[in-house]
Amino acid sequence: MTTLDASAESVPRVPAQHTAEAAPEAPPAADPMMVGLPSFIVGSVALGLVLIGYVPATAVGASLAVIIAATGLGLLIAAVWAAAVGQSAVAGVFAIFSGFWLSYALLVLGLTHNWFGIDAAAAVDTQALFLISWLVIVGMLTLSTLRLPVAYTLLFALIEVALVFVLIGTLNGSAGILQVGGYIVLVFAAVGVYLFFNSASTATGGGALPLGPPLMH
Incomplete structure (x- = not known):
């Protein structure tokens, strides 16, 4: 009578690569940039068009529907x-x-509807106060991006420069300087578009676009 030899030597050896199933590839991580960047871009384009004079100067609120809701x-x-x-x-x-x-x-709506009790003589200084306050914050953000790829630093630096031109144009009542600020707004909107393409590429399984080395390591 024979017996079944179940020793290790008698059991057929199956190569490991045929026994283990390939692990499924992990999906790309969720990226809030896919919502944040288009939201930022559309408001920038709307504001830039207002500043370069696409609408009459009296239509200062033309961009507000986009800026608030989107x-x-x-x-x-x-x-x-x-x-x-x-x-x-x-x-x-x-x-x-x-x-x-x-x-x-809120500033535009408040000034045009006299919500804050600010008379016409103080309107320019009120706008300047707004712009100076945000110049400080955007400057802070620009410096905080020095360890990030340079595309992000460029974006914030352009926002800072645009704010400077809008501030100068506001204080001097210069439509020409405001137009320069508007064109810079459109330029940083274009940088935002590039950053969105980078996020969209990685979100759809592609490779990242070159964003440049950081200015500080």
């Missing part, structure tokens, strides 16, 4: 999303810029 709200949603996935730096930037756009809309 940019301010969109950036707020992106900030909450970023915070929920643990991207605190992204959440902070989006929340800060949501505040910028919403406060800009």
